[in-house]
Amino acid sequence: MFERGFKSWCENVALQQRRSAGLKATDPLDPSVLAKALDVRVWMAEEVPGLDGQSLDILLRQDQDSWSAVTLSIAEVDLVILNSSHSPARQASDLMHELAHILLGHTPARVDVTEDGLLILNTFNKDQEEEAAWLAGCLLLTRDCLVFVRRNRLDLAEAAKRYGTSSDMLRYRLNVTGVDQQFGAALRSSPGQSSRSF
Secondary structure, eight states: OOOTTHHHHHHHHHHHHHHHTTOOTTSOOOHHHHHHHTTOEEEEGGGSTTOOHHHHHIIIIITGGGOOEEEEEETTEEEEEEOTTSOHHHHHHHHHHHHHHHHHTOOOOOEEEOTTSOEEEOOOOHHHHHHHHHHHHHHHSOHHHHHHHHHTTBOHHHHHHHHTSOHHHHHHHHHHTSHHHHHHHHHHHOTTSOOBOO
């Protein structure tokens, strides 16, 4: 699916961003901290100037599942707008996904406005979306973080809270990175040991 070496490159980027923030390889990386380091502005939908109450009602209540985040580039300034109706874990994931696009230097999708004021996404690059999703996962949960979780037998709900992700995201990363397979035999060999939380 990805070019050879891409996954290793993503892990290295995630570790480099932690080092730049003065963090250890197993520390959580707050997406808002990364956004600040990258000079990316982050707004909630309510902060968009001129957005009327009816539009906000559609975006955040009536049709809240139709969008997660959008990045605008205006006069060389990147701005990410987040859907504040989503959970903090989902907002963190969405923000990290948008930051991943920026780190990868992806070409933004083109959006057109119809005569009746509807926004239509006219370009969608599946490869870029998959690359951004993988890098975002690495930024949130490096392989070092995942190994730390399993090696210390941390409770997954508490570990997800620590890293600011959903439990689903944590389980997904443990699976797709092979960390669960790596630790599977050891975990199965001592079923009576209790989980540890923070």
